[in-house]
Amino acid sequence: MSKVLMKGNEALAEAAVRAGCRYFFGYPITPQTELPQYLSKRMPEVGGVFLQAESEVAAINMVYGASGAGARVMTSSSSPGISLKAEGISYIAGAELPCVIVNMMRGGPGLGTIQPAQGDYFQATKGGGHGDYKLLVLAPASVQEAVDLTIEAFDLADKYRNPVMILGDGILGQMMEPVEFKLTENNELPVKEWATTGKKGRKKNIINSLYLQAEKFEQHVNRLADKFGEMEAKEQRAETYLADDAEILLAAYGTTSRVCRKAVDMAREEGIKAGLFRPISLWPYPAYALQQVLGRVKGILTVEMSLGQMIEDVRLAVNGKVPVDFYGRVGGMVPTSRDVFDKIVAFREVL
Amino acid sequence: MITVLTGNFGSGKTEISVNLAIKNHSTLIDLDIVNPYFRSRRVKEEMEDKGVKVILPPPYLANSDLPVITPEVLGELQNPNADVVIDVGGDNVGAIVLGRFSKILEEKNAEILLVVNPYRPYTQNQFGAQQILEQIQEAARVSITGIISNPNLGRVTTISDVILGHIEVVEIAKGLNLPIKFISCCNDLAHEVVYHVNVPVVGIEIYMLTPWEL
Numbered sequence A: 001m002s003k004v005l006m007k008g009n010e011a012l013a014e015a016a017v018r019a020g021c022r023y024f025f026g027y028p029i030t031p032q033t034e035l036p037q038y039l040s041k042r043m044p045e046v047g048g049v050f051l052q053a054e055s056e057v058a059a060i061n062m063v064y065g066a067s068g069a070g071a072r073v074m075t076s077s078s079s080p081g082i083s084l085k086a087e088g089i090s091y092i093a094g095a096e097l098p099c100v101i102v103n104m105m106r107g108g109p110g111l112g113t114i115q116p117a118q119g120d121y122f123q124a125t126k127g128g129g130h131g132d133y134k135l136l137v138l139a140p141a142s143v144q145e146a147v148d149l150t151i152e153a154f155d156l157a158d159k160y161r162n163p164v165m166i167l168g169d170g171i172l173g174q175m176m177e178p179v180e181f182k183l184t185e186n187n188e189l190p191v192k193e194w195a196t197t198g199k200k201g202r203k204k205n206i207i208n209s210l211y212l213q214a215e216k217f218e219q220h221v222n223r224l225a226d227k228f229g230e231m232e233a234k235e236q237r238a239e240t241y242l243a244d245d246a247e248i249l250l251a252a253y254g255t256t257s258r259v260c261r262k263a264v265d266m267a268r269e270e271g272i273k274a275g276l277f278r279p280i281s282l283w284p285y286p287a288y289a290l291q292q293v294l295g296r297v298k299g300i301l302t303v304e305m306s307l308g309q310m311i312e313d314v315r316l317a318v319n320g321k322v323p324v325d326f327y328g329r330v331g332g333m334v335p336t337s338r339d340v341f342d343k344i345v346a347f348r349e350v351l
Numbered sequence B: 001m002i003t004v005l006t007g008n009f010g011s012g013k014t015e016i017s018v019n020l021a022i023k024n025h026s027t028l029i030d031l032d033i034v035n036p037y038f039r040s041r042r043v044k045e046e047m048e049d050k051g052v053k054v055i056l057p058p059p060y061l062a063n064s065d066l067p068v069i070t071p072e073v074l075g076e077l078q079n080p081n082a083d084v085v086i087d088v089g090g091d092n093v094g095a096i097v098l099g100r101f102s103k104i105l106e107e108k109n110a111e112i113l114l115v116v117n118p119y120r121p122y123t124q125n126q127f128g129a130q131q132i133l134e135q136i137q138e139a140a141r142v143s144i145t146g147i148i149s150n151p152n153l154g155r156v157t158t159i160s161d162v163i164l165g166h167i168e169v170v171e172i173a174k175g176l177n178l179p180i181k182f183i184s185c186c187n188d189l190a191h192e193v194v195y196h197v198n199v200p201v202v203g204i205e206i207y208m209l210t211p212w213e214l
Helices: A008-018 A034-045 A056-068 A079-094 A121-125 A143-160 A170-174 A214-234 A254-269 A287-292 A310-318 A337-350 B013-024 B040-049 B072-078 B091-107 B126-140 B159-176 B187-193
Strands: A004-007 A023-026 A049-052 A073-077 A099-105 A136-138 A163-169 A176-179 A238-241 A248-251 A274-279 A281-283 A299-304 A324-328 B002-007 B027-031 B053-055 B084-088 B111-116 B146-149 B180-186 B201-204
Touching (some): A008 A099, A008 A176, A056 A073, A073 A079, A079 A099, A079 A121, A121 A163, A121 A281, A143 A214, A163 A254, A248 A310, A248 A337, A254 A299, A299 A310, A299 A337, B002 B013, B002 B091, B002 B126, B013 B180, B072 B091, B091 B126, B111 B126, B111 B159, B159 B187, B187 B201
Parallel strands (some): A099 A163, A136 A163, A248 A299, B002 B111, B027 B084
16 A cells, blocks of 8 residues: 555654664654654664663764764654753754754643644754754644655755754644655665764764864854855745735744645635745745745734744844734644634734 | 444544444543543543543643543443443553453453554554554453454545455454454445445544644
8 A cells, every 4th residue: 555644753753764764762752752652663674773762862962973973863852852952963063963853842841731832943943052053944744744854854964964853743743644655765875974984994084073273163163154054045945825916924834834724715715815835944944935925915924833933034034024923822722723814814904 | 331442553543432432422431541632532522512421531631641540430330331432542552551441341241442444554464453453452451352444544535545445454354353343434435335345334523633624
């Protein structure tokens, strides 16, 4: 059977295996635990390693080690667990190591709730860990897209020698949709000449993020910045829905974009010209694509499961050209399409 | 009559349990201690409006991912006129909770059913189904008495998905030497499915909706 019915968490795990990932280090946390659980069964079947570490901090440093040795490697967690991994993520970016990190967000701050949220947007796109680094952040809105982006994430990580984050939320992790795995097993992975695979006559490879000479470290950080600049130019991704003639444009990613898409349909039925802008890459933010659809837009309504985080990137992208309003739910509450529709109607009144 | 629904993660236990309880106005016991979302407790009020008695952990714990079982569960099972559907969590990890009740389930001749969706990973063939069956029986200390055939690909399921999937389930059931008690499918496909299968068809309504379907 070509199609299978999978939870987002399971599908993401299988996608990693299909992408040639053979090492997974993690620590369980709701609502992403099905991902490690699936891999605990699946990795031994393909001769891979599944390891439940003693903590998130240990897991991310195992990722550092495996990646340094040239392996395709993944870790996954949910919000509080990603906070614990933040130091390691900065190290991995600093040492220019490719890996894929999954965050199935839950409500924060603190231990928060096990229900879905999008409150880690800042953490994912603006830092989280210390120093001048960037993660490439991809935000799927369906289980199939989670599969496709995960497979691509491994290639992007290798290409830029940088960690890539898949940013979903509990709904994406828990919901079930049919998926197809288009790729066959990827046996020919790129050769990593920088990896610590044993010297064997070549020059010594060292994986390191510590520089005691400021001049050298400045050169290193600037070189990283050039790489981030290239990513910013080449890796912006977005999708639009009925945006061409839209007067009210919704901006939302992941689960919330599904809610908004339905709200757009409801608005259109009432004769309101609504449309949707859905960033797929959150960093780099697809500012160019957003600027392209501003044509008839009178106002943008950003919808998030947070108190307003992505809205800052929306405002930066439109640079005051149109008013930007916000609607959000927090604490694990998910906005319904009806809520968003009501907000569209109210927003139209004041435009 | 006590009916227990077990099976692997995402096999469809919750949707079928909720539908069975509503159809028969029975009691629904939510024993899902492993799933954080899409549990039958989400539609508690809707079920109660439709005449179902719902047994759940207390509200302040209902959204936790803790193994909470209220004393009411045993009370309900001891009731001589018990008419109960038990929705169990997925896999052997979810089924472990049944071990606590294995003795009374045996005494009451409960139907312990394995829900099989051949479109789910790990139950696509007899080998996978056999494994999950053995793991559940071991964890729950009960014997599975029958199969519910639940071939579906979620919202986009077509009539041929159901029929082709059911053929797989028939093979699986034969291999496991267990009867198929019924096939379940969406209400809008059920009237067509009856012409293609020789087991009872239970049409179900989808209750576990995503936020954009509400």
